[in-house]
Amino acid sequence: MTPPTSNNHNETDQQTVDSVVMPSDEFLQALVTEFDNGDTIGIILDGSYARGNATPYSDIDLTRFYKDEASLLPHQLLYKNGLLISVNTRSVAGIRADLTRPEKAIFLAATRRRILLDKDGSVTELAQEIATFHWEPLRQKAFEYASFQMMLAAKLVHKILSEILRRNDMAIAYTTTNLLSSLTEIVTVQGGIPIISESVYYQQVEAAVGMNTAWTHYHRLVAGVDTLPANVSFITIRAVAALHLYQETISLLKPTMQPKHIAVAEQAMRVFQEAGPRLRL
Numbered sequence: 001m002t003p004p005t006s007n008n009h010n011e012t013d014q015q016t017v018d019s020v021v022m023p024s025d026e027f028l029q030a031l032v033t034e035f036d037n038g039d040t041i042g043i044i045l046d047g048s049y050a051r052g053n054a055t056p057y058s059d060i061d062l063t064r065f066y067k068d069e070a071s072l073l074p075h076q077l078l079y080k081n082g083l084l085i086s087v088n089t090r091s092v093a094g095i096r097a098d099l100t101r102p103e104k105a106i107f108l109a110a111t112r113r114r115i116l117l118d119k120d121g122s123v124t125e126l127a128q129e130i131a132t133f134h135w136e137p138l139r140q141k142a143f144e145y146a147s148f149q150m151m152l153a154a155k156l157v158h159k160i161l162s163e164i165l166r167r168n169d170m171a172i173a174y175t176t177t178n179l180l181s182s183l184t185e186i187v188t189v190q191g192g193i194p195i196i197s198e199s200v201y202y203q204q205v206e207a208a209v210g211m212n213t214a215w216t217h218y219h220r221l222v223a224g225v226d227t228l229p230a231n232v233s234f235i236t237i238r239a240v241a242a243l244h245l246y247q248e249t250i251s252l253l254k255p256t257m258q259p260k261h262i263a264v265a266e267q268a269m270r271v272f273q274e275a276g277p278r279l280r281l
Contacts, residue, residue, distance in 0.1 A: 020054045027081070031062065032117050035087055039066045042123030046113040047086075051197065059084035062116075065123055066091050092122045099133060102142035102189050109133045110194035135192040143256040146190035150253060151261040153182050154268035157246055160239050161275050169235045176235075179242045180222045183249050187215075190253055215252060218245040240281050243272050 032043050047061030048054040060083055066072055069091045076087040098104035108130055118124050135142075156179040163171040184205055188195065193208045195201050202223060206216045220226040221241035228237055250257075250265050257265070275281065 020056055020058065022049065022052075022054075023060065023083070028116055031060070031080070031085065035062065035064050036117060039068065039071055040117070041065050041067055041092070041119050042115065043117040044113045044115050044123060044127075046111055048197070048199075050112045050114050053199075059086045062087045063113075064089045069094055092126050095126055096129070099130070100138070102138045102145055102192070103185065105133065105135075105138060106188055106193060107195050109135070110196045135194075139192065142189050142192055144258070146186045146253055147257040147261045149182060149186045149189075150249065150257060151264045153179060153186070153246060154264050156182065157243060157268040157272060160243060161272065161279065164236065164239060164279050164281070169233065172235050172239045176222060176239045176242045179246065180219070183242075183245055184219070187249060187252060190256060209252065213248075215245065215248040218242070218248055236281075243269075247272075 028045065035043060042065040044050075044063050044065075045061065046063060048058040049060055059077075062085065064073075064087055066089055072091065072094075073089040075089075078085050078087075095108070098108060111130075113127060115123055115127060156175055159175045160172060160179065163175060184202065187193075187209060188201075188205050191205075191208055193204055195204055202219070206219060209215045209219075217226075218241045221228065222238050222245055224234075224238065227234070230237060246265070247269050250262070250269065254262060
């Protein structure tokens with residue numbers, strides 16, 4: 001493929017945003033009072049306000065802790081004083097369980113949080129456990145998870161090829177997006193990359209793999225950040241780049257993949273290569 005051109009500023013040259021005043025302690029306390037009930041044992045502030053990089057459009061993320069997993073409430077969104085408030089309900093036991101699952105732990109370990117309410121000390125204890133979290137005990141689980149997911153992703157390779165043959169651009173776009181999401185998570189889990197936030201998720205993974213690698217080249221093409229001068233549709237470029245991204249992910253993960261999963265992944269790539277002339281890829 002021809003070297004890409006970038007549509008965005010380099011990650012080291014991010015645009016500045018309007019500074020946002022942190023909600024007052026009185027406002028946060030009013031939220032605590034509103035969402036504290038008989039089942040609540042603690043409330044934390046997380047997200048961009050906890051990290052100190054909120055924008056005028058950021059929501060205020062609250063996690064409310066219940067003792068009983070069975071009584072958890074659905075995720076709630078509401079507006080207060082013109083601000084979007086997001087209230088998620090979890091249990092301490094549920095978060096602890098997530099810390100034993102590599103695909104969940106990568107999104108917990110590096111997240112900043114501020115404790116607003118802790119009735120029995122369990123939320124503070126949990127925060128300390130997260131702060132001292134170590135990846136090494138999960139490494140083998142992470143390898144197994146990534147290997148298995150690579151095998152499953154072979155189905156998306158076939159779906160993309162099928163939809164290109166049908167010339168179904170909407171289906172190509174949908175499946176390409178799914179494959180991008182899957183491969184990004186696979187590389188994140190296999191590498192044990194602790195994600196700070198969704199805002200920098202892709203940047204963190206690309207930096208960990210290497211900005212000048214073939215993997216990152218294709219990742220940016222599939223994401224639509226970089227483009228190619230071409231006379232074929234943008235949808236097709238993204239789809240073909242996603243198939244190449246799958247190949248590069250095999251190369252990255254092969255040393256830790258299980259042989260039976262490698263066999264499926266590599267066969268999917270042979271199907272892609274053989275389909276090239278027929279589909280004019």
